[in-house]
Amino acid sequence: MNMIRSSRFYLCLFLFTTWFFSAHTTDTIDTSQILSDNRDDTLISSSGVFALGFFSPGSSKNRYVGIWYNNIKDKTVVWIANRDHPLTDRSGTLRLIEPGGRLLLLNATNATIWAANVSRSAHTPLARLLDSGNLVVTDANDEKNIIWESFDYPTDTFLPGMKLGKNLVTGHEVFITSKTNNDEPAMGGITYHCDPSGYPQNVIKEGASFRYKTGPWNGVTFSGSHNLVKNDIFTYGVVISENEVYYHYELINTSLYMRFTVSEDGVGQRWLWSYHTQNWKLYLTIPIDSCDIYQTCGAYGSCNIKTTPACACLSKFQPRDDRGWGNGDFSNGCIRRTPLNCQDGDVFIKYSGIKLPDTERSWYNASMSLQECKVTCLKNCSCTAYAALDISNGEHGCLLWFGELVDIREISPGQTIYIRMAKSELESGGRKREILILTVMIGIVLLGLSLFLFYQKTKKMKPETDRLRHPDETHEELELPMFELSTMSKATDGFSVNNKLGEGGFGPVFKGVLEGQEIAVKRLSRTSLQGVDEFKNEVICIAKLQHRNLVKLLGCCIQGQERMLVYEYMTNKSLDLILFDQVKKTTLDWPRRFNIINGIARGLMYLHHDSRLRVIHRDLKASNILLDSDMIPKISDFGLARTFGGNETGADTSRVVGTYGYMSPEYAVEGMFSVKSDVFSFGVLVLEIISGKRNRGFTLVDHRHNLLGHAWILYKEERSLELVDSCVEYSRYLSQIERSIHVGLLCVQEQTEERPNMSSVVLMLNNDGVLPQAKHPGFFTGRDIIRKETSHSSNTASSVNAMTISLLEAR
Numbered sequence: 001m002n003m004i005r006s007s008r009f010y011l012c013l014f015l016f017t018t019w020f021f022s023a024h025t026t027d028t029i030d031t032s033q034i035l036s037d038n039r040d041d042t043l044i045s046s047s048g049v050f051a052l053g054f055f056s057p058g059s060s061k062n063r064y065v066g067i068w069y070n071n072i073k074d075k076t077v078v079w080i081a082n083r084d085h086p087l088t089d090r091s092g093t094l095r096l097i098e099p100g101g102r103l104l105l106l107n108a109t110n111a112t113i114w115a116a117n118v119s120r121s122a123h124t125p126l127a128r129l130l131d132s133g134n135l136v137v138t139d140a141n142d143e144k145n146i147i148w149e150s151f152d153y154p155t156d157t158f159l160p161g162m163k164l165g166k167n168l169v170t171g172h173e174v175f176i177t178s179k180t181n182n183d184e185p186a187m188g189g190i191t192y193h194c195d196p197s198g199y200p201q202n203v204i205k206e207g208a209s210f211r212y213k214t215g216p217w218n219g220v221t222f223s224g225s226h227n228l229v230k231n232d233i234f235t236y237g238v239v240i241s242e243n244e245v246y247y248h249y250e251l252i253n254t255s256l257y258m259r260f261t262v263s264e265d266g267v268g269q270r271w272l273w274s275y276h277t278q279n280w281k282l283y284l285t286i287p288i289d290s291c292d293i294y295q296t297c298g299a300y301g302s303c304n305i306k307t308t309p310a311c312a313c314l315s316k317f318q319p320r321d322d323r324g325w326g327n328g329d330f331s332n333g334c335i336r337r338t339p340l341n342c343q344d345g346d347v348f349i350k351y352s353g354i355k356l357p358d359t360e361r362s363w364y365n366a367s368m369s370l371q372e373c374k375v376t377c378l379k380n381c382s383c384t385a386y387a388a389l390d391i392s393n394g395e396h397g398c399l400l401w402f403g404e405l406v407d408i409r410e411i412s413p414g415q416t417i418y419i420r421m422a423k424s425e426l427e428s429g430g431r432k433r434e435i436l437i438l439t440v441m442i443g444i445v446l447l448g449l450s451l452f453l454f455y456q457k458t459k460k461m462k463p464e465t466d467r468l469r470h471p472d473e474t475h476e477e478l479e480l481p482m483f484e485l486s487t488m489s490k491a492t493d494g495f496s497v498n499n500k501l502g503e504g505g506f507g508p509v510f511k512g513v514l515e516g517q518e519i520a521v522k523r524l525s526r527t528s529l530q531g532v533d534e535f536k537n538e539v540i541c542i543a544k545l546q547h548r549n550l551v552k553l554l555g556c557c558i559q560g561q562e563r564m565l566v567y568e569y570m571t572n573k574s575l576d577l578i579l580f581d582q583v584k585k586t587t588l589d590w591p592r593r594f595n596i597i598n599g600i601a602r603g604l605m606y607l608h609h610d611s612r613l614r615v616i617h618r619d620l621k622a623s624n625i626l627l628d629s630d631m632i633p634k635i636s637d638f639g640l641a642r643t644f645g646g647n648e649t650g651a652d653t654s655r656v657v658g659t660y661g662y663m664s665p666e667y668a669v670e671g672m673f674s675v676k677s678d679v680f681s682f683g684v685l686v687l688e689i690i691s692g693k694r695n696r697g698f699t700l701v702d703h704r705h706n707l708l709g710h711a712w713i714l715y716k717e718e719r720s721l722e723l724v725d726s727c728v729e730y731s732r733y734l735s736q737i738e739r740s741i742h743v744g745l746l747c748v749q750e751q752t753e754e755r756p757n758m759s760s761v762v763l764m765l766n767n768d769g770v771l772p773q774a775k776h777p778g779f780f781t782g783r784d785i786i787r788k789e790t791s792h793s794s795n796t797a798s799s800v801n802a803m804t805i806s807l808l809e810a811r
């Protein structure tokens, strides 16, 4: 008896001392307990999967109350109570208060920093953390009666068991919101919802506008989610009832950890924990490609990622705005080539293999047959299309569209939709029509041909400049200011040497002043064989590319043989002038360098993936990165390679497209170029920005490596930080710098398929996700290089520089 009593005493003493002196862990909080940051208190779920406590994210000193995986060393936070109201010291306490059972987060003066608003009150409130990661407040005597739960107020993470959607009775919507950045969990601008309007579909929003829609739920998956399919890891579904509409997923093996997050870059990511490698693996992401971006091709346009351009009108439709469509602006979409005539009785034409259009303004009935659906649509003149609602078990239910159909893409296997058409579009009528069109077209071609011949004749008689003397004519179609040669000459002081800013791959650049505004005039070398019209088209295309990280084209000048491009002037000139200057480089601290890397990545991502032209730069290098007065990087010379690159093998072979030191192996050796070659150049640039050293011309006494090889060796030996420019104070940014080097190395992998694309690069730079291991970079130990290296081995001074160039000679 005594023994029991004394052991109890010691147990109590033990509990007391642990409570008092060290971290206090508990599995419930009642109104008499306080969870204190000072004591490092944590609340642990019953099987120990999740923990709730105080933490500081990234390099921040701010304190937050959050929930994380208890068994994962690298703290992965899935929920934050006070994301927008951090505590600035460790005085915070979390309490459950009476009456009612509100959870409150208080600071040193007991002022409320954050409160959980309960809908009802509990008699004896109790807070518990469930093994699902849900923090719930219930009545101690009735644990089913939840009065508040964190799953109703998620942060940026959507966990298994959570309901993402809307309670139609209370109007409360559960959605996730991105963080501002890694160190700052405050609400960012990107949200992910299950949107019930019309017919449910999941959406990623950027502020108030839509960035991506999954397409409607079809009983199996979302119509446009090619990567969300039946699998062994989790089940998922959309629940639609009178009271609520939500999307949810559940793990099949609940020992696994899975989470879905939305990043500040507008990407939804599903992560799966790998017990084996002890890190998070990216399971899937949305959006996947540029065809996924909402409304890429406008109304009745269909996006096909495999074609160039990606947008095309659905068959029996034509561009609403031919000129825009021809110039790569698809936003005006398409219209029926034969207008509808509801009174005459319309018909429906079947389109298969597509992502169903946006259902924001749709109507549905789950119990109708497809035939009833058709009749219903036919009866209403504003109904434009119908489709089966559910394809999980044959086709049933009815989904109707009203108004224009947007956000269609080709997808495999895809779904079928029946689009309303004028009766005359039906097969037989169609054929007659086609014959008619053909006849008319032949006529037009003949007429055009004779006009052209006539025009050619007259053209020969007139001098070239005459046709360009009326800039107003060309103005209209250009939507881009055309300047006279005389204006350009005046602005640049007669292209004076004093105003010369530099010499790019395509000609010299002059500084000028036009109507008080500073400009940069690029005088293109007179080597292009392009005609005036071709050139104009290209310039219009370039002018359409607009992004914060691209230099803006202000206008152009075409006169006689002269072609000039007028750009905005960048106060801080080009990156190379600062980065490789021993004095000026000291102004580039790490945050600035990181911003520059990020800006270039975003600009390039736009060129590769988001712009309607899909441009490969081909000559990305430090001297082509201009810096504005705020040191925001702007890529210049984009689109020019596209304009002129085509002539590479033409008359003028003196022009080198691409620059030593930035060229990828496949381009240098085989002349093959793809977006991945730009990625390579980007990788070189990243390593140059971090090290402050040029890849070309890099020599290290005891190494025979170029900058890439040097970076890789350091990386392999986990000494990456030694690469950092000695003038950069980096102690506060260790992980960001290491990550950037890692990403830089991934970009310069020898094999193109091992280099990430630019959207992944942007993601990798700005997330904590696990990166693949980098292998040796291109131009390092590749077979070609070894061969070249040995053949040059007599030349003892052969630095890597010589090696690179010898390789380039192999072209």
Ligand SMILES: *[C@@H]1O[C@H](CO)[C@@H](O)[C@H](O)[C@H]1NC(C)=O
Binding pocket: 108, 109, 110
């Ligand atoms: C805050 O509340 C606790 C518990 O109710 C109390 O012990 C403490 O004195 C209060 N602190 C201040 C500054 O009011």
Ligand SMILES: *[C@@H]1O[C@H](CO)[C@@H](O)[C@H](O)[C@H]1NC(C)=O
Binding pocket: 114, 115, 116, 117
């Ligand atoms: C709780 O309710 C108050 C008043 O309605 C509101 O200002 C506050 O933002 C709510 N807090 C949370 C965490 O929802």
Ligand SMILES: *[C@@H]1O[C@H](CO)[C@@H](O)[C@H](O)[C@H]1NC(C)=O
Binding pocket: 253, 254, 255, 256, 275
């Ligand atoms: C569930 O996953 C865990 C961890 O990977 C594994 O050990 C266990 O065998 C799995 N259980 C089932 C039923 O597959």
Ligand SMILES: *[C@@H]1O[C@H](CO)[C@@H](O)[C@H](O)[C@H]1NC(C)=O
Binding pocket: 365, 366, 367, 368, 369, 372
């Ligand atoms: C849905 O269709 C069924 C079968 O045609 C019909 O009985 C029912 O009234 C319809 N519901 C609505 C809301 O129109």
Ligand SMILES: *[C@@H]1O[C@H](CO)[C@@H](O)[C@H](O)[C@H]1NC(C)=O
Binding pocket: 363, 379, 380, 381, 382, 383, 402
């Ligand atoms: C056609 O459908 C629209 C949208 O649902 C509705 O507002 C309109 O009243 C309908 N017209 C007829 C004639 O049923």
